[in-house]
Amino acid sequence: MSPAEKIGQILPVLEARYGAATTELHYRNPYELTVAVVLSAQCTDVRVNQTTPAFFERFPDFETLARAMPEEVYSYIKSISYPNSKSHRLIQLARTVVSEYQGQLPRDPNLLQKLPGIGRKSANVIASILWEAPVIAVDTHVFRVSRRLGLAKGKTPEKVEEELSQIIPPAYLARAHHWLILFGRYHCTARKPLCNACPFVDLCDYYQAYKNK
Ligand code: SF4
Known part of the structure; x- marks a missing residue:
């Protein structure tokens, strides 16, 4: 066959x-899904979901995250795998979205995968969940x-x-x-x-x- x-x-x-x-990650908008997807690398969705409510309370959007210091971001995600590198990546990601895309996540998976911390798999996950990209x-x-x-x-x-x-x-x-x-x-x-x-x-x-x- x-x-x-x-x-x-x-x-x-x-x-x-x-x-x-659909995804088992908890999110309410494109920003939150993007952060959750980055955090979920080498980590369970359950652990990510336990971490993100406080994170989103403190950093509610790309603009706020772009201004954050890595040490503070780290303190919110330290129970997640690779918190140090993910802290830096999240901030770089947020800064790029703010400076190059006016704070709006690009919809094209090919542009998404060029963002810091977003590989091809993550780009496809985000685009397919948010916009049903084929x-x-x-x-x-x-x-x-x-x-x-x-x-x-x-x-x-x-x-x-x-x-x-x-x-x-x-x-x-x-x-x-x-x-x-x-x-x-x-x-x-x-x-x-x-x-x-x-x-x-x-x-x-x-x-x-x-x-x-
Ligand atoms: S459980 Fe997986 S490996 Fe086993 S028959 Fe089904 S698809 Fe194949």
Whole structure:
């Protein structure tokens, strides 16, 4: 079965299971989502959500954050992974948005990914959540699940993104990101995938190879 044929069978099942899913990060506007996404690198969404209310109270927008000192930002995010580098990155990010974009986040993922602290994955996450841009962010879960199912063979997130973009209809790209993350986070987990209760065993490359060993 080709990857395109597989995705045709997989998407309806994931939609039925996770249809309304969106990010688990808490945010109220583009600024807050951007900060939360930066903080979530190498950190759980739960921990980020515990940290951001006080952070947003003190730094409610890009302008305020752009004027902040790294030491103070650090004090608000010290329970997050890599607080030192993230403090500096957040301030640089805010200063760039203020100086180059009048305090408004650019919508184009290609411009977003040029901002300090925002890589390709984060840019796609932000643009797809905020503006339903037809892009798919490939994180560790999307990468693993896509390769196991045989939807993609690429060895880098960029290559897998390219392959997924060719087989997932544009209207589904943004939502498929969340569905694949949830499926990878709670079902097709890295160490103990729940293959015995999986609706995709018949088309999964990983399962077929494992079963035939
Ligand atoms: S069969 Fe197993 S490895 Fe394949 S998608 Fe399902 S849970 Fe993941």
